[in-house]
Amino acid sequence: MKRALLALFVLLAACAPAPTTAPEATLRVEGPVGFYPARAGLEWVYLPQGDRLDDPPYRLQVLGPTAWNGVNAVQYRFSGRGQERLYYRQVSADGVRLLGFEEVISASRVTFDPPLLEYPPQALLEVGYRWGGRTRVRSVFVLPSGVEEQARFDLEYTFTVIGKGEVRVPAGVFEAYMIRFSGRSSDGETSEYEAWFVPHLGEVRTREGLLLVRRNF
Structure with missing residues (x-):
């Protein structure tokens, strides 16, 4: 179970694509949207590498x-191809902290204590900078009968800015900035991913390996 939770940082769920539909109007x-964009109404549209532009995003x-x-x-909402997830973050010039998230379809809820620092203070974001910490991860099912604990473990994590350069996406x-995440749970399970971040724009490559297709700002 710990492996499954840790994989939430890197795994693109293998849901079958839905039938092709016309792009939604936004x-x-x-x-201005901020160095770490967090303004209500912002939207990013992504596709897995190699997908056609008319595939479901x-x-x-x-x-x-x-x-x-x-x-x-x-609150952020990530959705598509049978997934719906709500993220809860604190965003400021001091960085981006992930408090937790909810899996809407499975009625599960994951918390990080203390919050996981996804991005550092904006003045510190440069090639070679590293940050991280240790957090307690708790996952529960939110059922009509009450809350049922699914898993609880400690996670040690490190983010490293491994480079900065020109990237091409749809x-x-x-x-x-190219940023690598490394995580290890208290039972020894490990996980890694790489994301590409552009200030005042957001991630053009997400932790799941999705590439930016378009945005509404």
Whole structure:
């Protein structure tokens, strides 16, 4: 079970693609969005590498301010191909902290205590910089009869900026930071992924290996 939870950081679920559909119309967001974009209404559209542009996409949307366990947070919605996940983050010039997430379809909820630092203070983001920590991961099922614990373990993690350079994705060519995540659970399970981040734009390659196709800002 710990392996399955740790894999949530890197695994692109192998759901069968739905029938091809026309792109959904989204409103364009004008104005500044921040170094780490977190403005309500922002949307990113992604596809796995090698997919056709008319294949069913994955979407990441900023839903806006909310609360997570009594703490102020920004809610993000990731959806597509049979998946729906709600992320809860704190975003500021001091970095991006992941408080937890909910798997809507399986009615499960995962928390990080303390929050997992996904991105550092923006002034520190440069090639060679490394950050990380240790967090307690707890996963529960939220059932009509109550909460049922699924798993609990410690996670040691490290992020490293391994490079910065020009990357090409379906949405265009960007100057991106290449960031590697390494994680190890308390029972020895390990996990790695690489993401590409562009300031004021977001991830053009996600932890799941999805590539940016378009955005609405």
